[in-house]
Amino acid sequence: MLERLNQAMEHIERHLDQRIEVAELARLALTSEYHFRRLFSALAGIPLSEYIRRRRLTVAGAQVLAGEETLLDIAVRYGYGSAEAFARAFRAVHGVGPGEARRTGAVLYSQPRMSFRLIIEGSSSMRYRIVEKEEFRLVGKKARVPLVHEGMNPAIVAFIRSIDQETVRRMERLSDQEPQGVVNVADHVADGREEGTELDYYHGVVTSAVAPEDMETLTVPAGTWAVFESSGAFPQALQYLWRDVFTQWFPSNPYRSRPGPEISRTRLSQDGTEADAELWIPVERVAD
Numbered sequence: 001m002l003e004r005l006n007q008a009m010e011h012i013e014r015h016l017d018q019r020i021e022v023a024e025l026a027r028l029a030l031t032s033e034y035h036f037r038r039l040f041s042a043l044a045g046i047p048l049s050e051y052i053r054r055r056r057l058t059v060a061g062a063q064v065l066a067g068e069e070t071l072l073d074i075a076v077r078y079g080y081g082s083a084e085a086f087a088r089a090f091r092a093v094h095g096v097g098p099g100e101a102r103r104t105g106a107v108l109y110s111q112p113r114m115s116f117r118l119i120i121e122g123s124s125s126m127r128y129r130i131v132e133k134e135e136f137r138l139v140g141k142k143a144r145v146p147l148v149h150e151g152m153n154p155a156i157v158a159f160i161r162s163i164d165q166e167t168v169r170r171m172e173r174l175s176d177q178e179p180q181g182v183v184n185v186a187d188h189v190a191d192g193r194e195e196g197t198e199l200d201y202y203h204g205v206v207t208s209a210v211a212p213e214d215m216e217t218l219t220v221p222a223g224t225w226a227v228f229e230s231s232g233a234f235p236q237a238l239q240y241l242w243r244d245v246f247t248q249w250f251p252s253n254p255y256r257s258r259p260g261p262e263i264s265r266t267r268l269s270q271d272g273t274e275a276d277a278e279l280w281i282p283v284e285r286v287a288d
Contacts, residue, residue, distance in 0.1 A: 002116045002251065004029045005043075008036070009115055016056050017077045022048065031286070035256035041193045042246030044114055050194070054111035057093045061108040064090075064098045071098050127229040128249065131178070131280075135222045138185055138261065140171050140204015142216040146196050147189065152235060156184075160203055170212065175205035179227075179265040179278055187218060187261040206263070218261065226255060226283045234275035238264055241279050255283040 008025040025048075026036040040048045056078045063074050075086030090098045094108045101108060141163050145155040168182060175181055185202035202218060211217040228249070230241040242262075250256065260282030266275045 138218040139211040174207045238277040
């Protein structure tokens with residue numbers, strides 16, 4: 001898997017001055033576009049689109065300083081339709097416009113080329129199981145919230161606090177299958193998982209029942225789910241579990257992620273600092 005990922009990275013380097021199709025990168029990595037974007041962002045720590053943009057502007061920066069071509073020629077080569085658009089993107093990465101950089105010989109920022117390698121630690125194991133589920137409903141309250149990678153998500157905390165206890169008890173009575181009880185659901189998460197991008201968040205239950213009029217319904221098709229368990233500090237245990245699933249479990253197992261909601265179930269300690277977490281990720285088996 002890592003060898004194929006590195007072939008995709010080499011393809012990016014060879015085509016920085018051309019249109020880079022994610023479909024081709026996924027083909028080289030022997031996976032789907034959806035899974036490639038998510039796996040890349042988990043491994044690299046930045047979205048695929050942002051990495052490509054930074055690499056292009058790193059190479060363009062060197063050419064700006066070299067002074068052998070016009071700024072417009074460089075802009076067009078790297079996909080910018082005008083000198084103004086190029087200047088805005090250049091300044092966002094380097095903190096200075098291309099014209100000023102050329103005149104003053106400014107210090108520019110560089111995005112290094114990335115490659116992936118396997119580090120064998122073996123210090124811990126992941127508890128997981130594979131579950132086949134028929135079509136089911138997620139029923140509960142819904143909000144549009146920003147994605148937060150680490151720490152508490154203020155928007156989610158405020159949303160959950162706004163739900164009265166009687167509504168939560170009515171939700172709980174609807175729960176009739178795994179994962180049992182009230183769950184947290186992230187749906188329509190951006191493929192690159194950029195910090196601050198918005199997602200649909202549900203606070204509800206998994207059920208076969210019809211939703212009450214004051215609750216939202218998300219119908220989830222039948223499919224395969226990988227279910228992971230973890231215990232530790234809250235909310236880090238759950239956030240780190242998601243990271244470890246993509247950086248450790250997927251590269252080592254014959255599965256890839258598929259579109260669908262990510263479901264988490266947490267049981268907090270009395271003081272709210274520790275949690276037992278369960279994470280449900282929609283997956284599909286990779287053909288041998």
